Amino acid sequence: MRTQCVSDNLLIxxxxxxxxxxxxxxxxxxQTKPRKTRKIRIGSLTIGGDSPIAVQSMTATxxxxxxxxxxxxxxxxxxxxxxxxxxxxxxxxVEALKTLRKTSNxxxxxxxxENYRLAPxxxxxxxxxxxxxxxxxxxxxxxxxxxxxxFIVKAAQENECAIRIGxxxxxxxxxxxxxxxxxxxxxxxxxxxxxxxxxDDLGFENYCVSLKDSDYKEVIEANKRFSxxxxxxxxxxxxxxxxxxxxxxxxxxxxxxxxIPAGIGDTIRVSLTVPDDDKGEEIAVGRSIxxxxxxxxxxxxxxxxxxxxxxxxxxxxSRVENxxxxxxxxxxxxxxxxxxxxxxxxxxxxCRVNGPGETDDADLGLWCGPAHVNLKKGTEEVGAFSYDExxxxxxxxxxxxxxxxxxxxxxxD
Numbered sequence: 468m469r470t471q472c473v474s475d476n477l478l479i480x481x482x483x484x485x486x487x488x489x490x491x492x493x494x495x496x497x498q499t500k501p502r503k504t505r506k507i508r509i510g511s512l513t514i515g516g517d518s519p520i521a522v523q524s525m526t527a528t529x530x531x532x533x534x535x536x537x538x539x540x541x542x543x544x545x546x547x548x549x550x551x552x553x554x555x556x557x558x559x560x561v562e563a564l565k566t567l568r569k570t571s572n573x574x575x576x577x578x579x580x581e582n583y584r585l586a587p588x589x590x591x592x593x594x595x596x597x598x599x600x601x602x603x604x605x606x607x608x609x610x611x612x613x614x615x616x617x618f619i620v621k622a623a624q625e626n627e628c629a630i631r632i633g634x635x636x637x638x639x640x641x642x643x644x645x646x647x648x649x650x651x652x653x654x655x656x657x658x659x660x661x662x663x664x665x666x667d668d669l670g671f672e673n674y675c676v677s678l679k680d681s682d683y684k685e686v687i688e689a690n691k692r693f694s695x696x697x698x699x700x701x702x703x704x705x706x707x708x709x710x711x712x713x714x715x716x717x718x719x720x721x722x723x724x725x726x727i728p729a730g731i732g733d734t735i736r737v738s739l740t741v742p743d744d745d746k747g748e749e750i751a752v753g754r755s756i757x758x759x760x761x762x763x764x765x766x767x768x769x770x771x772x773x774x775x776x777x778x779x780x781x782x783x784x785s786r787v788e789n790x791x792x793x794x795x796x797x798x799x800x801x802x803x804x805x806x807x808x809x810x811x812x813x814x815x816x817x818c819r820v821n822g823p824g825e826t827d828d829a830d831l832g833l834w835c836g837p838a839h840v841n842l843k844k845g846t847e848e849v850g851a852f853s854y855d856e857x858x859x860x861x862x863x864x865x866x867x868x869x870x871x872x873x874x875x876x877x878x879x880d
Contacts, residue, residue: 509521512549514701523548530555555579555589568593576596581602584606598631620669634678635707639654663700676703679707680706686726720766723757724766738782776806776810792815798858802862809872827846842861
């Protein structure tokens with residue numbers, strides 16, 4: 468085994484090559500452990516166990532915009548997506564989903580967002596239902612969480628759908644956050660394990676789990692903890708709000724390289740903030756990472772990666788209410804180049820669902836509405852500003868933060 472330096476900051480680990488019975492050669496990945504998860508069915512697709520690791524993505528357009536969403540589906544199908552996820556949050560979205568189903572034979576997953584009641588309406592048109600345990604408390608507060616989960620499971624059973632229990636760092640069930648105030652990862656893991664038990668008790672085994680965070684180190688730790696406790700449950704891996712390339716690719720690659728060779732991970736999603744027409748890039752990046760891992764090519768983290776300015780951004784989805792979001796994320800990165808040496812995190816989020824909660828841990832957070840961008844400093848609301856005003860206001864807050872944290876006065880350009 469040896470390493471080859473291809474740049475000052477990038478190493479590729481090269482492993483031995485051995486002949487096969489056919490006389491051909493293949494790289495040997497000395498690190499990879501076999502996956503021990505059970506197999507589950509998602510329509511025509513099987514994941515888990517020794518099945519190939521599936522690569523998936525999500526449409527970024529508003530679901531009710533049927534033409535735009537159909538184009539997204541075509542882009543992802545052409546890119547080779549194994550699963551395509553579509554968000555629904557209203558009966559109008561459900562009607563759009565019905566139409567979209569007629570245009571494609573792809574394996575569809577549906578994201579219930581905050582409205583678990585839509586499960587029986589969407590189930591006949593999809594192959595998998597994803598629900599977020601942290602969103603179940605929003606509606607029907609007179610019903611218990613187990614009752615709501617049973618409602619979803621019944622819809623899945625009647626329509627032969629798989630389920631994904633999708634736990635996200637920025638929207639953990641408040642009960643678990645209260646139970647584990649000093650260990651956010653344990654709150655996520657305990658929530659996921661408990662929801663697995665709910666499905667197990669209902670006799671439903673056709674499910675997988677995801678535990679996502681915008682920090683790749685947290686993704687690694689959360690998935691390792693969960694896998695140690697429930698090695699039988701297939702895992703969907705992803706770094707949520709990884710951001711724009713190349714940083715978003717690097718964060719994702721590091722997480723996958725740590726988990727997949729350890730036998731953890733049955734399907735992956737690469738979440739990148741890119742224009743709608745470039746959404747297929749998520750699939751290409753995912754396949755490239757898997758190919759490198761299979762071939763034993765592991766890349767080190769670039770020197771000083773994330774030791775300075777860290778911009779996290781969501782990959783956009785149908786919840787985004789203003790198409791300027793992706794451009795804004797790119798503008799924020801360009802505008803903040805002068806602050807690259809300062810260890811500050813800026814979060815740029817596209818919607819009201821995840822934006823308020825998932826910007827709390829950032830030094831400065833932006834979440835986008837239809838006409839305004841909401842600016843936060845930590846958990847404190849600074850105000851709502853137009854898309855034309857927000858960059859100037861962000862610059863003001865960033866300059867003040869640099870002076871407060873580092874005693875450095877920023878000289879205007």
